[in-house]
């Protein structure tokens with residue numbers, strides 16, 4: 059697998075994991091490895107640098123979870139917490155130095171770097187590439203964006219009535235990739251760990 063010079067990673071971890079319970083799912087262990095560490099290890103297939111978006115109080119635990127990783131880590135802290143995924147994507151992308159970013163939520167431990175290879179190929183020359191799942195849902199938290207225009211669009215959209223990530227695409231040229239057109243991407247790439255049951259089910263599969 060190739061590490062692309064103009065692609066950086068962004069890991070979204072600023073949510074409150076309310077469905078998960080009292081603890082932060084970002085650092086919850088799946089078969090002994092924190093979820094966020096699994097995500098960064100997977101991103102290493104396509105990039106050597108990531109920006110982690112989180113709240114200030116999460117930083118120390120996340121730093122510990124990522125210690126020893128070969129991937130260069132920087133932190134983009136939410137200036138205002140709890141403004142939703144759109145805000146997190148915007149804050150993360152604003153800290154990116156490269157033209158494009160592979161954005162992924164911290165709770166998707168099986169994210170397949172092959173997906174990002176394909177999305178990056180589609181995104182080049184455009185403002186991003188996002189998968190439309192078979193049920194019609196756009197997978198905006200596992201996507202490739204051109205960092206600067208998408209960061210700006212997130213900021214603008216946050217000030218509007220519709221603060222869905224999708225609303226930020228209105229002013230951009232984001233390519234839609236149909237799930238059925240993905241090639242050789244792991245079926246579990248989009249699986250997210252939202253609840254303790256999800257974590258248990260994922261752990262059982264890894265046994």
Ligand SMILES: Nc1nc2c(ncn2[C@@H]2O[C@H](COP(=O)(O)OP(=O)(O)OP(=O)(O)O)[C@@H](O)[C@H]2O)c(=O)[nH]1
Nearest residue numbers: 070071072073074075076077140141142143146163
């Ligand atoms: N910066 C930031 N990121 C968020 C926020 N809400 C969700 N996210 C991120 O967006 C991604 C998808 O969100 P969810 O799966 O709903 O995670 P969550 O909001 O922490 O969990 P729930 O409280 O159970 O919904 C995760 O990577 C979250 O870290 C937020 O208010 N701010």
Ligand SMILES: [Mg+2]
Nearest residue numbers: 073074075076
């Ligand atoms: Mg949420």
